[in-house]
Every structure is written in structure tokens, then in C-alpha cells.
Amino acid sequence: MSRSLHVMDAPRMAQIHTESFFKGWDAEDMATHLQKDLCFGHGRPLDGFVIISHAADQAEILTIAIDPALRRQGLARKLLDIAETELADLGVDTLFLEVAEDNTAAIAFYKASGFEPIGKRPAYYKRAMGRVGALTYRKRLS
Ligand SMILES: CC(C)(COP(=O)(O)OP(=O)(O)OC[C@H]1O[C@@H](n2cnc3c(N)ncnc32)[C@H](O)[C@@H]1OP(=O)(O)O)[C@@H](O)C(=O)NCCC(=O)NCCS
Numbered sequence: 001m002s003r004s005l006h007v008m009d010a011p012r013m014a015q016i017h018t019e020s021f022f023k024g025w026d027a028e029d030m031a032t033h034l035q036k037d038l039c040f041g042h043g044r045p046l047d048g049f050v051i052i053s054h055a056a057d058q059a060e061i062l063t064i065a066i067d068p069a070l071r072r073q074g075l076a077r078k079l080l081d082i083a084e085t086e087l088a089d090l091g092v093d094t095l096f097l098e099v100a101e102d103n104t105a106a107i108a109f110y111k112a113s114g115f116e117p118i119g120k121r122p123a124y125y126k127r128a129m130g131r132v133g134a135l136t137y138r139k140r141l142s
Contacts, residue, residue, distance in 0.1 A: 002082045005039040005049060007031050012046040013039075020065040022127055037062065040082050042075050050079045052087070052095075059087050061097040064106075071105075080113055084141055093142045098134040100125045107135065115139045 005013070010030035018024030025033075033039060033051045038059075041049035048066030052059050061083075066075050087095065097115065099106045115137035124134035 001044065002040060002042050002078055003044070005034060005041045005046075007034055009039075009041060009046055009049070010034060013041070013049050016046065016048060016065050016067055017063065019068055021063075022125075025063070033062065038083065038086060040079050040086075042079055048075045048079060050076075050083055052083055054087060054090060054092050057091055057093045059092045059095050061095065076109055077113065088141050093140060095139045095141055097137050098124070099137065101133045101135050102127075110137050113139070 010027040013030040014025060014027040017030070018026075036053075038052040038054060039049060041047075046067075047070050048064070050064040051062040053062055054060075064076055064079065084095065095115075097110065098121070099110060101107075101120070116139070117135055118138045119136040121134040121136065123131040125132050
């Protein structure tokens with residue numbers, strides 16, 4: 001079941017995020033995003049979530065993360081579908097994102113979801129062994 005999220009979901013969002021990224025966001029970070037951004041999740045308890053900021057006709061995926069044990073079951077696809085429907089209703093026509101160039105799973109997911117590459121930001125993300133670049137992607141919703 002996909003659903004909107006609220007502050008009670010913040011600790012579980014932080015847990016999934018920390019399991020998914022080199023530098024995860026904590027529950028306080030999540031509570032801040034829950035106040036100002038669009039946040040959709042799946043399941044209760046939460047299996048995964050997406051956070052999207054939007055202004056006027058543009059939006060950006062700030063993060064999307066699925067419980068590592070539940071990947072490749074279509075959960076991220078479901079979350080993106082629900083988010084795109086909501087964004088279109090809000091008048092958003094273009095969705096952007098940044099992804100680390102070594103994140104092959106996410107790049108495959110975004111390509112399979114209709115995003116097109118539009119640019120690159122060198123040395124954008126920190127890693128234990130140095131920095132990696134970010135790729136930027138765009139999807140037209142209309
Ligand atoms: C990227 C991520 C959100 C995908 O979530 P998911 O629920 O596993 O993705 P889905 O099951 O909805 O995948 C939909 C399609 O995307 C593609 N895809 C997703 N993960 C893939 C992978 N590891 N390898 C290749 N293709 C993949 C496939 O085309 C897949 O369809 P299929 O399973 O029928 O072949 C998940 O791997 C994740 O949480 N990663 C860690 C956090 C992260 O990197 N987020 C993105 C930051 S920009």
C-alpha cells in the first residue's frame with residue numbers, strides 16, 4: 001500500500017536511508033523533509049520511500065530508497081508512479097534528479113523509468129575512498 005508519510009515515519013525512513021547510502025540522513029533530517037517536501041512511502045511498517053521537492057512547474061527527486069531486502073519487487077516503480085501522478089496534478093511538467101555515477105542500480109532504475117541523462121557534476125559525492133561524480137537526469141511528465 002502506497003501512502004503519504006508523516007513525522008511518525010521519520011525514524012524508519014532514516015533507518016532505510018542509512019542502510020542505502022554511504023552517508024544516510026537521520027530522523028531529524030527526515031522530519032524536516034516531511035514538513036516541506038512531498039514524501040510518499042510504501043507499506044506499514046515502511047518498506048521504502050521517496051522525497052521530492054517542487055516549485056512551480058519543476059520538481060526534483062531528493063532521494064528514493066527501498067529496504068535492501070525488498071528490492072527488485074517493483075516498489076520504487078510504484079512510488080515513482082504515485083509521485084508523478086501527484087506532481088502532474090500540482091502542475092509540474094519536468095522532474096529532475098542527481099545520481100552518483102557509480103550507483104548502477106539507481107541508474108538502471110531511472111533509465112527504465114523514462115529519465116534521460118542531461119549532464120554531469122564532477123567529484124560531487126563523498127565516498128570512503130574519495131569522491132565520485134553525479135549524473136543529472138530529467139523526465140518530462142506531460
Ligand atoms: C534504486 C532503487 C530505489 C530501486 O528500487 P527497487 O524497488 O529495487 O526498484 P524496482 O523493483 O521498482 O525496479 C524497477 C526497474 O528498475 C530497474 N532496476 C532496479 N534495480 C535494478 C538493479 N539493481 N539492476 C538493474 N536494473 C534495476 C529494472 O528495470 C527494474 O525492473 P525489473 O525488476 O522488472 O527488471 C533501490 O535499488 C535502492 O533503494 N537503492 C539504494 C538507494 C539509492 O541508490 N537510491 C537512488 C539514489 S539517486
